[in-house]
Amino acid sequence: MYPDEFDYYRAESVDDALDLLDEHSGAGTTELLAGGHSLLPAMKTGLSSPDVLIDISGVEEMQGISVDGDTLSIGAMTRYSDLLGSDAVAEHAPALAAAVEQVGDVQVRNRGTIGGNLAHADPAADLPGAALASDATLVTHGPDGEREIPADDFFFGMYTTDVGPDELLTRIEIPSADGALGAYAKKPSPSSGYAMVGVAALLEIDGDGVTSARVGANGVMDHGVRLSPVEDALADGALDDETMASAANHAGDDLDVDMMMSDLQASNEFRAQLLEVYTERALTAAIESGSSSAAAD
Amino acid sequence: MAIFLVVWRQYRVGVSYSHRRHSHMEFSGTFELEDATTEEVWLALSDPVMIEHALPGCEFLVVVEDTDPDFDALREEHADRDVEPTSDPEVIAERAFEEGNHYAAIIGISIGPVNPTFETVVTIDERDQPYMEASGEGSAGDSSFEMSSWMDLDGADDGVEVEWATEADVFGRIAQMGQRVINPAANQVVKRFFSSVQDEIREREIAEGSTVEQAQSDEDDRGIVDRILGRSDGSKQ
Amino acid sequence: MTEHDIELSVNGTTHELTVESRTLLVHALRDELGYTGTNVGCESSTCGACTVHLDGDAVKSCTLLAVQADGAEIGTVEGLAEDGTYAPIQEGFQKEHGLQCGYCTPGMMLAADDLLERNPDPDEGEIREAIEGNLCRCTGYQNIVNAVEFAADEMGEASSPEMTAADGGGDD
Amino acid sequence: MGIETIEADELDVESVLGSAVERREDPSLITGEAEYTDDIQRPNMAHMSVLRSQYGHATINGVDTSDAEAMDGVIGVYTADDLDVPGEIPVGWLLDSLETPVHPLLAGETARYQGDGIAVVVAEERYIASDAVDAIDVDYDRRDAVIDPKEAVEDDAPVVHDDLDDNTAFDWEIGDADETDAAFDEAAHTAEVDLTNQRLIPNAMEPRATVAEYKPGTEELEVHMTSQNPHLHRQLMSGVLDVPEHKLHIVAPDVGGGFGSKIHHYPDEALACWCAMETGRPVKWTATRTETYLTDAHGRDHESHAELAMDEEGIITGMRVKTYAGMGAYLSTFAPAVPTYLYGTLLSGQYDIPAIHCNVVGAFTNGAPVDAYRGAGRPEALYLVERIITLGAREMGMDPAEFRRQNFVPSDDFPHQTPVAVEYDSGDYEPALDKALEAVGYDDLRERQEELREEGRYLGIGLSSYIEACGLAPSELAGQLGAQAGLWESGLVRVHPTGKVTAFCGTSGHGQGHETTYAQIVSDELGIPYDDIEIVEGDTDEIPQGMGTYGSRSAAVGGSALATSSQKVVEKAKKIAAHQLEASEEDVEFENGDFSVAGAPERSMHIQDVAAQSYLAHDMPDGIEPGLEETSFYDPDNFVFPFGTHIAVVEVDPETGEIEFENYVAVDDVGPQINPKIVEGQVHGGVAQGIGQALYEGAEYDDNAQLVTGSMQDYTVPKAEHIPTMETDSTVTPSPHNPLGVKGVGEAGTIAAPQAVVNAVTDALQPFGVDHIDMPLTGEAVWRAVNDAPDAGAEGGDEAIADGSGGKDGGEN
Structure with missing residues (x-):
């Protein structure tokens, strides 16, 4: 199928994008085009017919990865492939790095962007869980300037976030997790590659123990969620498989199985089962990442 | 003004495992409104304007002659519609849902980049306090849905329990291409609708019981409240 | 509806053309410019038959507006062979019977080339992972994996004088 | 690994047959020079797009094409009323009891499945044609629909064709019912299973396409189309369009896979031709993948009950099969042959079975027509045979390999007459079984399986000793069976x-x-x-x-x-x-x-x-x-009957239902191999499709006959990571009745693989008492089977499985 007609504008800067958003805020629908790998398929199948597309993928100030003190800052239009090639991301945001590796396929990773992923907020995307686990702050720009939104407050529901219609997500800031162990375990849908369940884990460690943990999941509920009971069970626990397994048993404690995602690929009940298994796999993979990097050192 | 405490006691979506369920959805739930009577809640739920306000993305909801209205004309007529929900029984009486009536609505659903606008017609199939049943269908381009719902009020000790259920089937492009989003999207619409219904009811002052009673008057021999409440000949007190 | 004048460099040849906003890159390549070696197999960005190189990276040309590619260097299957000599990946597909109906093959080769660019010596798992965005219904993938391994070996041999020199000082 | 190819200049005429020479097709395919139908451009060419039904079943009250017609670039919009040709899609295979309701080019009053075309647009560009289709307004009355073949023939089912009494397309049987019943009366042991052979969507990578050009001067219609059989299309289309055969020139350019889906005569190709004649313009139509899903003839769609009768020693004495076969909304070209003569005649498998009876009820449903898809009838037969044989072995407490061996048709009994009409030309089944067993290291595997069960790990070994009938031919026999063409x-x-x-x-x-x-x-x-x-x-x-x-x-x-x-x-x-x-x-x-x-x-x-x-x-x-x-x-004397044994070795995780291949071995006997590399490639591809059916694929309609697996995002076409590395080997038993002795390999893998995989998974899960799981064996299906299994509790049950200790005692069963 083919997209319906629309007008296309390329934004040269954040201000330009905001102006374009403002200019086209009246009649019809306007969509921001980042990597386009969620939007264009929806447009081609006729599910989505925006009147105006504002292409923000080339905005320079929304590109790139930098480290400022203890903060890793990633431009929203940074492509997955650039994140994968970045030592800074691997070092400071190991859970995110692990999740990015599992997004889509090579072609998708060559085009898709971190900001597009998070702002689109597909419940089955791979990055919401990692953003939550990484304690990311999502920075938006709007007519009134900049707004910083903690990942915990960012995701509202399916495709719904705190980003307003006149705003755009410009930057993701992540407190450095240098030395922490991060991992992402995903059960992909065999057809779409989206996560039936994906669990991102970040363990702060001290010797053989976990000092604190952040665990986020996507694919399970209609938006990314923190698995606080798992985090609680891990805090001050031992860094061993047994602790991980028993903590993973709490993965679904705060979640209502009836409200879990249920679709062709997996029922909510099966997702509840997968959530526990993949939480355990994420946690043990985090431990393994520690031992392998230790070995590499 | 009474304060309604809303308790989400139960909310279920169509999750029973069956491999052919996928564009057929069943939702049901129960919520409680404290410090309210069945009459008060029924009255609120009788107001199409209240429903219009509660339905996410609803441009208008108006009574129409038949199940095949001219939506273009309706759009024009109601383009700048600005009708507020009310707690005034007189006003509600004028426009209250009636069994056998048809209502037309334009409902824009927004699921991320997917924004179908449904031309919808709903028929009140049964309306007899405290029970109401409605069915309808909507279409947006080459997608459409059919739904049927019922709602039952049950007076509890110090409040009202509202039990409801909706079944919906989706057809066409959205059913085919939007598999991954239909269930959660519909879920979101239903969830938002009922939470808005509760907000709307909560914001009313109709719970000042006197308002309702005062309205007892004239014209129709059933009395205005009976009419609003959809009671036939006051047999169901 | 807006139209846009764009410039695409395809396999080193520059083309100027006017496209609608909605024209997909794959249709600009096929219908406007005649590069029909790039195929369309689906509309859900799943099958990868339309894979081309955009500034050196494998992308799905059905999931990219032509206007987005304005000014870019596009590589298609037609540009793989140089002066009538097959690229190693083409040779691999021929030698290892890596294709049957051939419809997925151009996209498959371009995805594989992207992999070999990043990872000159991939193992089987890495190859299978690298082509997860490319569907083949004929081969069962096994001979495609062999074809990519063949190309990797071929390219490794081609650059082996350097490799040997570099490795010479290693701790072998 | 695999067979090494040689270059053409290394060939000599003495050894050319049997050489793995590189394919001469490849150069154009790997350089982009190949010309598929959609690559063809013609001066002044227009594009056709088809509006398809929004509903699985609906009455069409009216079609308003005015908005579409008014669009810039639209050349014409046509509905059923505009068609001035016979326009009836023919059925190419008849059965005695067959109902043949009319299949029109465009649905007029009733849409019977979502793929039914309601109107066509011809426009200057493909995007415009697509826009115009969206602008057509159809007034529908939705009707209740039916999709399940068994439910479709129940009394209260919605009837797909108003002019028929019910949805029974045919009621067909083969074999001797009395003898078979007697075998069951006397049986010492029996096994039975209810199984579904799910609907599949072929998914050739190239969607169907047509470029039609009419030359009024010579009255010649030239058609380039995605065809597996241009002559057959010429013959059929000639009747549909009332164009004499000698004025129809059909060309199949490079064709991007078919798997059966490009055999049949569909409305769309004929519509493109009609539009070309009507508008005087060359017309191109290329299906979108969505249309491919909706309209390409699907495969399989059986629901069956199978029973096996055995004596005290486990010698098979009878087999009884009842099958409901979905036909979809209309009878596609060869549809009636697929669940009858291509299915019932193969139910003897590799086994010497004295009595077999099979009854097949074909049912109209509101799904896409079902027709030949790689294997066509034979995968359905062999899946059923090899499942029930495996369960027979289980019933007898015998090793499944030994149970097969003791029931094989002996090598000195060829040609072998089965009780289901066909005579096997040649065969020698044990060597293929032995080679496969040796390749997987069967005895060691069984030991390891026991050990792993002690650790709570579930290894499974699945055998599939298959036979197929191919080389579709003898015309006289085909004619007796109902074919409307010679073969x-x-x-x-x-x-x-x-x-x-x-x-x-x-x-x-x-x-x-x-x-x-x-x-x-x-x-x-x-x-x-x-x-x-x-x-x-x-x-x-x-x-x-x-x-x-x-x-x-x-x-x-x-x-x-x-x-x-x-x-x-x-x-x-x-x-x-x-x-x-x-x-x-x-x-x-x-x-x-x-x-x-x-x-x-x-x-x-x-x-x-x-x-x-x-x-x-x-x-x-x-x-x-x-x-x-x-x-x-x-015109040969008989079908040819290739055979072989495939073995899948898998490990199953009962917690997640995940299945990992440890090995897949295919030993096929397709007679002498003209080009072993090409044979190997055919086996690989066929096995991949069979594994696809076993683990991933399935066309699903909802209760309203809406196809809910309508895109590649929802219907899994296996990816490289889903298919294991396969080990292939062969034995060679020539066919005695053709000059080359060759048998045929195109479908072998697809026929052999599904049951190898399902037998492996159920073998792995034997400790839980899982006897059968319907395909596809998704993670959820396997997980549920484990949890719902009779011995789930005994083996640890839900809780034990959830915490990973499930079934530790399995090995002791």
Whole structure:
């Protein structure tokens, strides 16, 4: 199928994008085009017919990865492939790095962007869980300037976030997790590659123990969620498989199985089962990442 | 003004495992409104304007002659519609849902980049306090849905329990291409609708019981409240 | 509806053309410019038959507006062979019977080339992972994996004088 | 690994047959030079798009095309009322009890499935055609729909065709019911299973497409289309459009896979032709993948109950099968043959079964028509046979390999007459089984399986000893069974004056490598170098007649036609050579292209020189015409019956239902192999499709007959990571009745693989008491089967499984 007609504008800067958003805020629908790998398929199948597309993928100030003190800052239009090639991301945001590796396929990773992923907020995307686990702050720009939104407050529901219609997500800031162990375990849908369940884990460690943990999941509920009971069970626990397994048993404690995602690929009940298994796999993979990097050192 | 405490006691979506369920959805739930009577809640739920306000993305909801209205004309007529929900029984009486009536609505659903606008017609199939049943269908381009719902009020000790259920089937492009989003999207619409219904009811002052009673008057021999409440000949007190 | 004048460099040849906003890159390549070696197999960005190189990276040309590619260097299957000599990946597909109906093959080769660019010596798992965005219904993938391994070996041999020199000082 | 290919210049005529020569098809395919239908451009070409039904079943009250017609760039919008041709899609195979409701080009009053076309648009560009389709307004009354074949024939089911009493398309049986019942009455042991063979969507990577061009001057209609059988399409389309056959020129250019889906005659290709005639413009139609999902004939869709009767020793004494087969909304071209003669006749498998009875009820439903999809009937049969055989072994407490062995048709019993009509040509089943068992290290595996169960790990070994009937042919037999066409094949071998050869065959390859293998056959027969031989297929103006490529028939029937024509060429050439060598024909010997006089090898003449002489015609024997070309219409005596054993070895995680392949071994006997590399490739691809069916694929409709797996995002076409590395091997048992002895390999993998995988998974889960899981074995299906299994509790049950300790005691069962 083919997209319906629309007008296309390329934004040269954040201000330009905001102006374009403002200019086209009246009649019809306007969509921001980042990597386009969620939007264009929806447009081609006729599910989505925006009147105006504002292409923000080339905005320079929304590109790139930098480290400022203890903060890793990633431009929203940074492509997955650039994140994968970045030592800074691997070092400071190991859970995110692990999740990015599992997004889509090579072609998708060559085009898709971190900001597009998070702002689109597909419940089955791979990055919401990692953003939550990484304690990311999502920075938006709007007519009134900049707004910083903690990942915990960012995701509202399916495709719904705190980003307003006149705003755009410009930057993701992540407190450095240098030395922490991060991992992402995903059960992909065999057809779409989206996560039936994906669990991102970040363990702060001290010797053989976990000092604190952040665990986020996507694919399970209609938006990314923190698995606080798992985090609680891990805090001050031992860094061993047994602790991980028993903590993973709490993965679904705060979640209502009836409200879990249920679709062709997996029922909510099966997702509840997968959530526990993949939480355990994420946690043990985090431990393994520690031992392998230790070995590499 | 009474304060309604809303308790989400139960909310279920169509999750029973069956491999052919996928564009057929069943939702049901129960919520409680404290410090309210069945009459008060029924009255609120009788107001199409209240429903219009509660339905996410609803441009208008108006009574129409038949199940095949001219939506273009309706759009024009109601383009700048600005009708507020009310707690005034007189006003509600004028426009209250009636069994056998048809209502037309334009409902824009927004699921991320997917924004179908449904031309919808709903028929009140049964309306007899405290029970109401409605069915309808909507279409947006080459997608459409059919739904049927019922709602039952049950007076509890110090409040009202509202039990409801909706079944919906989706057809066409959205059913085919939007598999991954239909269930959660519909879920979101239903969830938002009922939470808005509760907000709307909560914001009313109709719970000042006197308002309702005062309205007892004239014209129709059933009395205005009976009419609003959809009671036939006051047999169901 | 807006139209846009764009410039695409395809396999080193520059083309100027006017496209609608909605024209997909794959249709600009096929219908406007005649590069029909790039195929369309689906509309859900799943099958990868339309894979081309955009500034050196494998992308799905059905999931990219032509206007987005304005000014870019596009590589298609037609540009793989140089002066009538097959690229190693083409040779691999021929030698290892890596294709049957051939419809997925151009996209498959371009995805594989992207992999070999990043990872000159991939193992089987890495190859299978690298082509997860490319569907083949004929081969069962096994001979495609062999074809990519063949190309990797071929390219490794081609650059082996350097490799040997570099490795010479290693701790072998 | 695998078989090493050789380059064409390494070939010599002595060893050309059986050589793994590189494919000559590849150069154009790997350079982008190939021309698929959608690549074709014509001056002034317009584009067609089809509006399809929003509902699975609906009455159409009216179609408003005015908005679409008013759009810029729209040339015409047409509905059923506008069509002025017979327009009825024919059924190519009839059965005694068959109902054949009308299948129109466009739905008029009733849409019976979502793929039903309601209107077509012809526009200047494909995007505009698509826009215009969206602008058509249809007034529907939705009707209740039915999709399940078994429910469809129940009394209260919505009826798909108003002019029929119910949805029964046919009620067919084969075998002896009384004898079979008697076998069950006397059985010491029985096994039974209810199983579904799910609906599949073929998913050739190239969507169907057509470019139609009408030339009013000559009244000729030239059609380039994605076809597996252009001659058959010519014959059928001629009736549908009322265009005489000799004015229809059909070409199958490069075709991107078919798997059955490009055999059938669909409305869309004929509509594109009609639009070309109506508008006077060349018209292109290319299906979107969504349309492919909605309209390409689907495969399988069976619901069956199978029973096996055995004596005290586990010798099989009878088999009883009841099957409900979904036909979809209309009967597609060969649809009635698939669940009957291509299914019931294979139910004896590799086994010596004295009594079999099978009853198949074909049902109309509101799904896409079901027709031949790679294997067509035979995968359904062998899946059922190999599941019930596995359960029979389980019932007997016997090793599944030994149970199979003791029931095989003995090697000295060929040709073997089965109780389900067919006679197996040749076979020797144990060597293939033994090779496969050896390749997986069967005995060690069984030991390891026990050990792993002790650790709570579940290894499973699944056997599939399959047989297939292919080389779709003998015309007389096919005619008796209901075919409305002959199933011979034509081959024309033309030796040019220069000694080069063009050989024409009525088959039509689309990925199988016919240009390579046929050239190998002709080279071998004529003794003319491989590189001097060109193969032509897929063009009705070039090739006199043909039946096409499907049912693994090309090598056995098409290849045999070319071999026969080549032999005729040699025969004629021999007469000419004898004349010119001044010897008697009886004294002339032919070897590797040389005619020589017996006992005087220096008096010889190469066939290519004979060709030159035959065209010079200065010195020909009496009664021999000039020229050197021969045609044959090869019509074999019987089907061919390839066979083999595949074994899948998997490990199953009961917590997640995840299945990992440890090994997959395929030992196939397809007779002598013309090109082993191509054979290997066919096995790989077939097995991948079989694994796809076993683990991933399934077309799902909801209760309203809406296809909910309508895109590649929802219907899993297996990816590289889903398919294991396979080990292939073979035995060689030639067919006694064709000149090459070949059998056919195109469908072997698809027929063999599903049950190998399902048998492996259920073998792994035996400790839980899981006897059967319906395909596809998704993670959820397996997880549920484990949790719902009778012994789930005994083996640890839900909780134990959830915490990973499930079934630790499994090995003790």
